[in-house]
Amino acid sequence: MLSNAALHWMPRQDDVVAGVAAVLRPGGRFVVEMGGTGNCARATAAIRSARGEVGLDPDVATSWVFPSPGEQAARLERHCYVVRLVQLVDRPTPLEPGSTTADWARMFGAALVDDVPRSARLAFDHAVDDHARELGLDRRPDGEPGWWVDYVRLRFQAVRT
Numbered sequence: 722m723l724s725n726a727a728l729h730w731m732p733r734q735d736d737v738v739a740g741v742a743a744v745l746r747p748g749g750r751f752v753v754e755m756g757g758t759g760n761c762a763r764a765t766a767a768i769r770s771a772r773g774e775v776g777l778d779p780d781v782a783t784s785w786v787f788p789s790p791g792e793q794a795a796r797l798e799r800h801c802y803v804v805r806l807v808q809l810v811d812r813p814t815p816l817e818p819g820s821t822t823a824d825w826a827r828m829f830g831a832a833l834v835d836d837v838p839r840s841a842r843l844a845f846d847h848a849v850d851d852h853a854r855e856l857g858l859d860r861r862p863d864g865e866p867g868w869w870v871d872y873v874r875l876r877f878q879a880v881r882t
């Protein structure tokens with residue numbers, strides 16, 4: 722079974738891993754890329770700072786789960802897998818031309834932006850992008866023009882025993 726960019730949206734990680742084990746045959750593979758420890762740390766820091774500036778709780782919870790390699794390997798072993806590979810990979814990801822961190826937040830960060838009052842949205846977006854600039858998210862690491870997100874991906878391959 723292959724999964725990309727989905728598992729970190731699922732708070733009940735043990736249930737997900739156990740559920741996949743229940744449908745795999747012995748020898749079946751579970752191959753995943755998902756958010757790992759440190760994923761989008763700069764982007765979320767910029768958004769949280771902006772929340773504070775418009776009077777909202779900067780520490781509001783999200784349902785994202787970004788496990789460490791050790792944590793995820795232990796989870797897989799608890800649920801009848803042999804872990805063949807687990808790694809944490811920096812994967813700086815360009816945004817679409819013309820898009821900024823504020824646009825990314827609206828698309829992926831509902832828990833961090835949905836309670837921003839309509840009247841504060843413009844100021845909030847400007848604050849997000851100001852903080853993101855301070856954190857270098859307006860300058861792609863590869864030198865090309867445009868904004869980027871600091872994705873850190875957890876990749877694993879596990880085999881059902």
Ligand SMILES: C[S@@+](CC[C@H](N)C(=O)[O-])C[C@H]1O[C@@H](n2cnc3c(N)ncnc32)[C@H](O)[C@@H]1O
Pocket residue numbers: 724725726727730731732
């Ligand atoms: C960034 S998309 C990735 C889609 C696809 N796997 C790909 O590689 O293009 C994230 C996916 O996770 C799904 N998703 C988000 N929360 C979920 C949840 N709690 N349970 C199951 N799927 C969820 C979304 O519906 C969406 O399809």
